[in-house]
């Protein structure tokens with residue numbers, strides 16, 4: 001039975017969120033491989049998904065997925081080399097990639113060391129090549145993992161930044177004045193086209209942003225995670241009680 005398109009799941013704590021995210025990721029991967037011969041996933045950055053990645057690399061869970069049929073991308077990347085402490089690629093490599101039997105050619109990291117503009121162009125070309133999509137077409141990830149910032153950003157679509165308005169690119173270099181840096185990020189059309197989006201949020205500092213994203217008056221420029229309201233696929237928010245603390249619908 002297909003779950004409803006927009007789902008809010010409130011769990012006791014961050015461990016339970018990671019456990020649920022692990023189970024759902026395995027389910028989506030196995031189903032995509034069975035139906036389409038492969039599963040293409042965009043990983044989230046930040047710290048929340050680390051526990052999920054660690055679980056995916058631990059037997060027996062690791063052996064429930066046919067990793068040779070998995071392609072991994074990132075939803076966004078910082079403008080740093082792959083061995084930098086802030087690199088989303090490095091976090092995923094240390095948490096799981098180093099222990100997974102995934103072909104290196106299936107790991108599509110953002111070549112952020114080339115500089116944000118060049119990296120965004122190369123990443124978009126890689127995305128188009130793997131999905132076989134031409135200009136004007138948007139790839140459908142089987143699964144996009146996302147987080148949310150306390151300011152309501154998701155991926156590296158930050159409030160009041162230029163990337164939020166982009167509809168004709170899959171990947172852009174997005175200047176983020178509030179961080180004093182530029183990030184490389186998938187654009188809204190790509191996030192909205194995914195078959196399944198799994199948003200992980202834990203802790204009290206996310207509660208206000210989560211409530212705005214899910215229930216607040218719509219202003220995507222102010223709360224970019226609201227763009228998920230217009231996703232075409234399944235959107236599941238996996239929250240612990242603290243992150244769900246301001247949701248009227250979760251009471």
Ligand SMILES: O=C(O)[C@H](O)[C@@H](O)[C@H](O)[C@H](O)COP(=O)(O)O
Pocket residue numbers: 044045046047048049075076077078088146147148149153154155156
């Ligand atoms: O590159 C990044 O930082 C992420 O893609 C970003 O969108 C992240 O998901 C949120 O900032 C939440 O980060 P935490 O999980 O660290 O709270």
